[in-house]
Amino acid sequence: xxxxxxxxxxxxxxxxxxxxxxxxxxxxxxxxxxxxxxxxxxxxxxxxxxxxxxxxxxxxxxxxxxxxxxxxxxxxxxxxxxxxxxxxxxxxxxxxxxxxxxxxxxxxxxxxxxxxxxxxxxxxxxxxxxxxxxxxxxxxxxxxxxxxxxxxxxxxxxxxxxxxxxxxxxxxxxxxxxxxxxxxxx
Amino acid sequence: xxxxxxxxxxxxxxxxxxxxxxxxxxxxxxxxxxxxxxxxxxxxxxxxxxxxxxxxxxxxxxxxxxxxxxxxxxxxxxxxxxxxxxxxxxxxxxxxxxxxxxxxxxxxxxxxxxxxxxxxxxxxxxxxxxxxxxxxxxxxxxxxxxxxxxxxxxxxxxxxxxxxxxxxxxxxxxxxxxxxxxxxxxxxxxxxxxxxxxxxxxxxxxxxxxxxxxxxxxxxxxxxxxxxxxxxxxxxxxxxxxxxxxxxxxxxxxxxxxxxxxxxxxxxxxxxxxxxxx
Numbered sequence: 001x002x003x004x005x006x007x008x009x010x011x012x013x014x015x016x017x018x019x020x021x022x023x024x025x026x027x028x029x030x031x032x033x034x035x036x037x038x039x040x041x042x043x044x045x046x047x048x049x050x051x052x053x054x055x056x057x058x059x060x061x062x063x064x065x066x067x068x069x070x071x072x073x074x075x076x077x078x079x080x081x082x083x084x085x086x087x088x089x090x091x092x093x094x095x096x097x098x099x100x101x102x103x104x105x106x107x108x109x110x111x112x113x114x115x116x117x118x119x120x121x122x123x124x125x126x127x128x129x130x131x132x133x134x135x136x137x138x139x140x141x142x143x144x145x146x147x148x149x150x151x152x153x154x155x156x157x158x159x160x161x162x163x164x165x166x167x168x169x170x171x172x173x174x175x176x177x178x179x180x181x182x183x184x185x186x
Numbered sequence: 187x188x189x190x191x192x193x194x195x196x197x198x199x200x201x202x203x204x205x206x207x208x209x210x211x212x213x214x215x216x217x218x219x220x221x222x223x224x225x226x227x228x229x230x231x232x233x234x235x236x237x238x239x240x241x242x243x244x245x246x247x248x249x250x251x252x253x254x255x256x257x258x259x260x261x262x263x264x265x266x267x268x269x270x271x272x273x274x275x276x277x278x279x280x281x282x283x284x285x286x287x288x289x290x291x292x293x294x295x296x297x298x299x300x301x302x303x304x305x306x307x308x309x310x311x312x313x314x315x316x317x318x319x320x321x322x323x324x325x326x327x328x329x330x331x332x333x334x335x336x337x338x339x340x341x342x343x344x345x346x347x348x349x350x351x352x353x354x355x356x357x358x359x360x361x362x363x364x365x366x367x368x369x370x371x372x373x374x375x376x377x378x379x380x381x382x383x384x385x386x387x388x389x390x391x392x393x394x395x396x397x398x399x400x401x402x403x404x405x406x407x408x409x410x411x412x413x414x415x416x417x418x419x420x421x422x423x424x425x426x427x428x429x430x431x432x433x434x435x436x437x438x439x440x441x442x443x444x445x446x447x448x449x450x451x452x453x454x455x456x457x458x459x460x461x462x463x464x
Contacts, residue, residue: 020233020234020237021237021241023237023312024234024235024237024238024241024311024312025237025238025241025242025244025245027312027313028249028313029245029249030249030451052200053195053199053200056199056203057199057203059203060203060206060207063207064210067210068222068223068230069226069230069234070321071223071226071227071321071350071357072314073214073215074210074213074219074222075206075207075208075209075210075212075213075214076207078203078206078207079204079207079211082200082203082204082207086200123386126211131383131385131386131393133385133386133387133388133391134387134388135385135387135390135391136386136387136388139387
């Protein structure tokens with residue numbers, strides 16, 4: 001099996017498992033008054049590890065499955081996660097050392113914040129008539145905090161699942177830009 | 187870093203994904219995708235229920251840790267609430283012996299017996315993780331007599347309404363959903379009626395907007411279903427199902443804040459009234 005096909009199969013299985021675990025188990029937990037949501041974390045990690053294109057495709061797939069599983073308005077979560085997957089991929093491609101532990105932490109926190117905020121904004125645009133409680137802001141902050149705590153283990157798990165299907169970005173970057181390191185200057 | 191062809195291809199795929207999402211959002215507002223939703227419920231229902239059972243031990247373990255952390259803070263509140271309830275119970279029991287009106291109310295409460303309204307007990311196996319789509323999925327469906335629009339209650343009070351039904355499962359729209367509303371009234375002052383809606387983002391804060399009466403709403407009063415319906419919020423709710431207790435009255439906005447009786451974040455079993463007394 002070619003590398004892209006291999007990656008595609010793994011991403012599909014990962015997306016399905018993520019949505020099942022999220023809807024069947026994690027959505028029923030409450031920590032700090034909020035519910036952990038690993039879907040944006042998984043999408044952000046795929047973006048970091050496999051690039052912006054794979055991140056966006058993964059985001060669309062996971063979002064679609066979430067919308068179908070929860071009978072939500074189709075397309076909203078897909079749109080949100082496409083943004084998260086694409087931009088985490090772009091961030092991963094632009095930083096000097098994609099292997100640093102701070103990157104998945106930051107991508108997880110930022111991805112969750114962007115996902116929740118854009119989702120809420122889209123709901124407003126689509127015309128929710130009910131008044132909005134300030135509690136929503138607290139819920140978003142709590143979820144971002146919980147997801148930040150989960151970001152590293154989720155990233156490690158995603159990296160393990162994808163394994164050899166993704167190219168090691170650190171090695172690729174070093175091959176692509178040998179002149180960046182002062183140690184190997186002529 | 188990437189050649190021009192790769193960048194072009196990446197932009198084209200991104201554009202395609204965004205366009206597909208927007209098309210899906212647009213299509214979702216018609217009835218065209220309802221058959222897909224039903225099919226998804228049929229397919230995902232058993233898978234999610236199976237996964238829910240398999241993952242139950244892990245969920246319980248994680249829940250136990252969270253509950254233990256929360257329990258200490260809740261203990262003092264619950265003790266105060268218990269004392270308050272005990273005091274009220276004693277007062278109300280005494281009044282029941284002497285007051286005919288309350289006896290009549292008691293008879294009416296007995297008439298509400300959910301068992302006579304085709305109550306079907308169901309287990310909750312999926313909860314929506316967001317505060318925007320407050321839904322749950324239950325393990326009873328059309329084969330158990332459940333239909334769209336059936337009221338859903340638990341021992342504490344009103345929980346929601348059946349939104350979609352498949353053979354062996356159904357989706358419940360909770361009373362905290364932003365698009366939900368029900369005709370309600372104040373139990374202690376039956377002339378005060380209005381609509382109960384949710385305040386998005388806070389499952390413990392419903393909004394009751396009374397209309398058409400000069401009677402004042404006070405903290406501590408009980409809000410129940412009115413048993414009537416409207417074009418905007420059609421429903422099959424029987425009258426006098428408890429919804430919640432008034433926690434705050436905002437005179438300026440004309441809004442009454444109501445805390446629902448049902449703990450919507452901790453639902454495990456609910457009852458669907460398949461033959462509600464209207």
